[in-house]
Amino acid sequence: MTVIFEKTKGLTDKTFHYCPGCTHGVIHRLVAEAMVELGVLENAIGVAPVGCSVLAYNYFNCDMHEAAHGRAPAVATGIKRVHPNNFVFTYQGDGDLAAIGTAEIVHAAHRGEKFSTVFVNNAIYGMTGGQMAPTTLVGQKATTAPYGRDEATAGRPIRMSEMLATIDGAVFVERVAVNTPANIRKAKKAILECFKVQLEGKGFGIVEVLSTCPTNWGLTPVESMKWLGDNMIPYYPLGNFKKPEEVK
Amino acid sequence: MAKVKGNVTFDEDLCKGCGLCVSVCPVNIISLDTGRINKKGYYPAAIEEMDKCIACTNCATVCPDLVITVERL
Amino acid sequence: MTKVLMKGNEAVGAAAIAAGCKYFFGYPITPQSEVPEYLSRELPKIGGVFVQAESEVAAINMVYGASGSGARVMTSSSSPGIALKQEGISYLAGAELPCIIVDMARGGPGLGSIQAAQGDYFLATRGGGNGDYRLIVLAPANVQELVDLIIDGFDLADLYRTPVMILGDGMIGQMMEPVEFKERPEKNLPVKDWATVGTGGKRKPNIINSLFLEAELLEKHNHNLQAKFARIRENEKRVETYNIEDADLVISAYGTTSRIAKTAISKLEKEGYKIGMIRPISLYPFPNEAFEKINPACKGVLTVEMSAGGQMIDDVRLSLNGSMPTYYHGRSGGMVPTPEEIANKVKEILGGDK
Numbered sequence: 001m002t003v004i005f006e007k008t009k010g011l012t013d014k015t016f017h018y019c020p021g022c023t024h025g026v027i028h029r030l031v032a033e034a035m036v037e038l039g040v041l042e043n044a045i046g047v048a049p050v051g052c053s054v055l056a057y058n059y060f061n062c063d064m065h066e067a068a069h070g071r072a073p074a075v076a077t078g079i080k081r082v083h084p085n086n087f088v089f090t091y092q093g094d095g096d097l098a099a100i101g102t103a104e105i106v107h108a109a110h111r112g113e114k115f116s117t118v119f120v121n122n123a124i125y126g127m128t129g130g131q132m133a134p135t136t137l138v139g140q141k142a143t144t145a146p147y148g149r150d151e152a153t154a155g156r157p158i159r160m161s162e163m164l165a166t167i168d169g170a171v172f173v174e175r176v177a178v179n180t181p182a183n184i185r186k187a188k189k190a191i192l193e194c195f196k197v198q199l200e201g202k203g204f205g206i207v208e209v210l211s212t213c214p215t216n217w218g219l220t221p222v223e224s225m226k227w228l229g230d231n232m233i234p235y236y237p238l239g240n241f242k243k244p245e246e247v248k
Numbered sequence: 249m250a251k252v253k254g255n256v257t258f259d260e261d262l263c264k265g266c267g268l269c270v271s272v273c274p275v276n277i278i279s280l281d282t283g284r285i286n287k288k289g290y291y292p293a294a295i296e297e298m299d300k301c302i303a304c305t306n307c308a309t310v311c312p313d314l315v316i317t318v319e320r321l
Numbered sequence: 322m323t324k325v326l327m328k329g330n331e332a333v334g335a336a337a338i339a340a341g342c343k344y345f346f347g348y349p350i351t352p353q354s355e356v357p358e359y360l361s362r363e364l365p366k367i368g369g370v371f372v373q374a375e376s377e378v379a380a381i382n383m384v385y386g387a388s389g390s391g392a393r394v395m396t397s398s399s400s401p402g403i404a405l406k407q408e409g410i411s412y413l414a415g416a417e418l419p420c421i422i423v424d425m426a427r428g429g430p431g432l433g434s435i436q437a438a439q440g441d442y443f444l445a446t447r448g449g450g451n452g453d454y455r456l457i458v459l460a461p462a463n464v465q466e467l468v469d470l471i472i473d474g475f476d477l478a479d480l481y482r483t484p485v486m487i488l489g490d491g492m493i494g495q496m497m498e499p500v501e502f503k504e505r506p507e508k509n510l511p512v513k514d515w516a517t518v519g520t521g522g523k524r525k526p527n528i529i530n531s532l533f534l535e536a537e538l539l540e541k542h543n544h545n546l547q548a549k550f551a552r553i554r555e556n557e558k559r560v561e562t563y564n565i566e567d568a569d570l571v572i573s574a575y576g577t578t579s580r581i582a583k584t585a586i587s588k589l590e591k592e593g594y595k596i597g598m599i600r601p602i603s604l605y606p607f608p609n610e611a612f613e614k615i616n617p618a619c620k621g622v623l624t625v626e627m628s629a630g631g632q633m634i635d636d637v638r639l640s641l642n643g644s645m646p647t648y649y650h651g652r653s654g655g656m657v658p659t660p661e662e663i664a665n666k667v668k669e670i671l672g673g674d675k
Contacts, residue, residue, distance in 0.1 A: 001255060005308040005318035012526075016313055020290070021266035025312025043519035045390065057528045063517035065389050066530040068412050071382035074374065078386025078394070079517065081370045082344060086519050104382070107375035181272050181306040214266075221266040 010036040014058045021221020023178045023211040024053050024120065030178075030188045031091065031118055032060060034195050040087035045079050047072040051093035052126040060091075070101025073108035076115045087198065088115035095125050098134040098160050105164070105206075112169030112203040116194050119160060119206055122213040123232060130216030134158045137235060142216075157235065161208045165241035172197040172205030173241040179212065179228040183238075193243065202244050210236055253321040254303025256295055262315045265290030269307035269316065275300045278307055324499040329464045329489065330355035332500050333397060333423055334363060336471035339502050342393040342421070343369035346383035348376060348402060351435040352491035353425035356397040377402035381409030381422075388418040389529035391516030393475055397423035399491070400441050401432060403449075410484055411450030414546075415531025419478030421471060422456075423487045425494035428655035436655025437491035439576060442632035445488050446605040453543055455550050457485040457557060458604040460575045464498035470602070472505065477557065479510045481549055488604060490627065492577045492657070553606055560608035561600040565615045568597030570667055573612075573637050574625045575601050578658065582625050585663035596667060604633070609640035621646035623670060625663055629653035 010032025018024045035041045044062035048054060050069035057064035067075040072090035080088040097105050097119050105117065124142055125131040132142035132149060135157045139148040149157075165173040172194045176187035187209055194205040210232050212224035219227055263286055270278045270293060277300050280291040293315065295301065308316040327335065333356050337345065345364060347357040357373055364371040374380035380396050387394040398406065403424045413420060426441045428434030443449075445458045457477055461467035467489060474485040517527050533539035561579075563586070565571055574582040579600040586596045597619070599611050612622070622641060624634040631649045638647050650666045652658045 001319040001321055003317065004254075004303060004320045005305045005316065007314045007317070011314065015262060018312065020264035020312075021268055022312055025314070026310065029312075029314065041520075042522040045517045045519060047386070054532065057526075057530060061520075061526060063520055063527045064529070065386060065517060066416070066528070066532050067385070068382065068408055071378070071385075071409070074379040074382035075386035075389075077372065077374075077379075078344075078346065078383035078388075079390045081372060081383070082387045082390045082392040082394075083518060103375055104379055107379065110375075111372075181309040184309050221268050222271045225268065225271070 008033045008036050010041050010061055011059055012061045016059065017055060018052065019215045021212065021214045021224060022052070026178050026184060027118065027120055027209050027211065028056065028059055030184070030191050031089070034188065034191045035062065035087065037192065038195055038199065040199070044087040044089065045083065047075045047079070047090040049090070049092040049096035051096050053091060053093060053120065054127065056091050070096050070099070071104055072096065073101065073104040073113070073117065077108055077113050080113060080115045084114070087195070090115065090117045092117060092119055093126070094121050094123065094133040094135040098158050106167065109164050109167045109170040109204045109206070112171070114198055114201060114203060116198045117206040118191065119208045120211050121208055121236065122211040123157070124213050124216045126213045126216055137231060159236060161206070161241050164206060169204050170206065170242065171203035172243050174243070175208040175210065175236060175238050175241070177210035177228060177233060177238055179210070179225040190240070197244060252303050253299070254301040255298060255319040255321060256301055256307065257317045258293055259315050260292040261287040262313045263290055263292040264288060264313055265292065266312065268310045268312070269293050272306040272310045274304055274306065275302060277301060324501045326497055327464060327500045328355060328495065328497045329467055330425065330494040331359040332464050332468050333471060334359035335502070336468040337395045337421065338363060338367065340393065340472040340475040342395050342475060343367065344387045344392050344394040345396065346372045346374050346380040346387070346394070347396050348374050348380050348398065350399045350402045352427060352494050353397050353399050353423070355494070356423065377405040378409065381406040384420050385409055385413055385416070385418060388413065388420045389416065389517055391513045391518055395421040395423065397425070399425050399427045400429050400438070403441060403444065407450035410456070411448070411452055411454065412531050413484045414454035414456065415452060416529050417482040418484065418529065419482055420484050421474050421478060421487060422484055424489065426488065426490045428653065434655035435491065437577065437627060437657065438653060438655055439490060439578060439627040440629070440632070440653065441488060442604065442626070442628065445486050446607070446636070454546060455605050457481070457483060457553060458488050459485065459559070460488045460602060460604050461493060462576055462579050462600065464493065464496065465500050467493060468500050468502065476508050476510060481553060483549065488576065490576055557603055558606045558608040558610070559602035560611045561602060562611050563598040564595065565597040565599060565611070567595055567616060568619050569595045570620050570671060571597040571599055571615050571622045572625060572663070572667070573599045573601070573622050573633070575604060575633060578625055578627055581658055581660055582663055584660040585667070588660055588664050589667055594667065594671070601633070607636045607640065609636070612637065612640035615645070619645060620671060621648055623648040623650060623667060625650045625658060627652050627657065
């Protein structure tokens with residue numbers, strides 16, 4: 001008997017506090033596994049956001065910073081400039097990256113800062129109880145959009161990957177989803193490629209991961225995976241928007 | 249060709265009964281055991297017919313809580 | 322050591338480099354843009370890192386990351402930009418991270434004016450951001466002192482694991498004075514084993530954090546911070562006093578205003594007045610004991626600040642604790658008081674009694 005799937009040492013022993021079926025657990029695992037597989041866990045320094053994953057600093061088995069809301073790319077800039085040979089990553093949600101932190105992520109990409117960002121997009125603000133996010137879909141209900149997101153007053157949701165891909169300093173931009181095992185495996189590949197781009201010193205990389213929020217969507221975990229596939233993927237198409245000529 | 253067979257173990261007290269593993273098993277052998285609750289108060293996922301497991305690792309891949317270990321026989 | 326004629330803002334950069342600081346994250350704002358400009362030229366020459374951030378908010382967060390990773394690091398700005406940094410400064414204080422923040426203060430509130438002012442005293446000494454914390458705040462009165470306090474400041478920041486603010490103003494940033502970079506004895510500073518440098522597989526992860534969701538834990542953390550501030554108050558007060566044992570009136574002023582006050586005092590002495598002076602150099606911890614040493618027959622303390630309503634005067638009043646009257650003379654908006662104005666105010670208070 002060979003073990004073909006077991007818990008990675010990239011995660012600590014702390015039990016995840018996330019809701020049942022929350023895909024943060026899946027994504028944390030992919031990031032941790034990638035760091036172990038690339039041999040960078042012992043040299044990694046990560047930056048946690050403000051959001052449901054604010055406690056990510058307790059789960060990743062490497063040095064971590066807790067950052068102010070949205071500021072992780074600036075914090076990561078400070079870390080990577082001091083320690084250019086360390087592996088540096090940020091892990092951020094849609095409020096953190098696409099609302100308050102939009103200037104920080106755009107400028108980190110613009111400067112081509114050599115760290116990697118994992119952007120968890122679940123089209124809602126989870127931690128604070130389900131308010132509308134910049135990524136909430138038109139017509140989708142949220143506690144601050146009780147009649148559904150109204151395009152006339154709130155605009156259409158923001159597609160961060162497409163926007164960041166227009167910036168030269170962003171050399172790896174890919175959007176993935178974790179709603180099926182097949183998509184989860186593709187997400188893992190994208191995260192590995194994104195992290196490799198940092199190790200090759202090529203520039204800024206980001207993987208946007210479409211994720212679920214069963215609690216605030218008001219659906220079961222299984223229904224949420226279906227909702228993601230039916231509603232989010234059509235608006236946020238999966239795929240690679242940019243990558244360097246060769247990612248070894 | 250011999251069929252791949254697997255053995256799945258659940259670290260039961262980590263399970264939050266989300267049901268994702270149940271939904272992705274291609275041989276439909278995982279279920280939430282509604283006959284008991286774990287330390288967290290959830291119905292934990294479990295497999296009765298382990299001999300049908302094909303070690304595809306779908307369950308472990310989708311599990312958000314590191315509950316599942318998969319071995320290939 | 323040779324003396325060099327330097328502009329204050331450039332001396333800020335030179336002092337940081339002399340203190341072994343190789344990382345600067347900043348943003349242009351009048352009247353301190355020469356600080357990032359100087360460092361953008363000089364840091365690459367010594368293998369240091371200069372980043373012009375997209376905003377003062379980004380800059381202070383870069384400082385947070387760099388400091389948490391163990392580096393000596395500095396940022397600078399002026400009043401409106403320092404206001405932007407308050408969130409980041411609160412996080413730095415809560416996570417107990419050392420750094421230097423230089424404020425070349427200008428007229429306010431809001432966008433204000435670009436000339437010197439002293440309207441940031443409250444912001445600097447009362448924390449400024451959310452929560453219970455204080456910064457060590459040092460106020461130079463000339464460019465040499467600016468250099469010395471910055472170099473001392475880096476040591477204090479490392480010693481206490483706390484941010485240190487250097488509170489200057491537009492005048493001190495723009496003026497040129499001779500500066501000497503003196504040899505200093507090696508300081509015995511604690512090792513930064515808390516910094517994030519990668520675990521190397523040899524230790525548990527280090528976490529830089531100010532979040533404590535359990536209230537009991539946060540209260541304990543706050544007790545530790547308060548104990549630190551008590552040690553700072555015990556050991557780090559700095560003040561210059563003049564003739565307070567014999568004065569009929571004491572003037573209290575800090576920074577460039579203190580130099581104008583000194584000129585006023587010279588004028589008054591020539592006319593037979595006996596005027597003392599208390600110049601706080603550390604604004605936090607405030608040198609309150611100096612005020613207790615004023616001769617009891619003194620008729621009061623006149624605080625002079627480039628502030629509309631007076632800010633340091635609150636600490637003067639707290640220090641005097643009602644023992645004698647307090648008076649105020651201020652200019653604001655970027656206006657600078659003259660020695661004549663101050664002398665006339667003294668005469669008005671003393672009613673012609675010499």
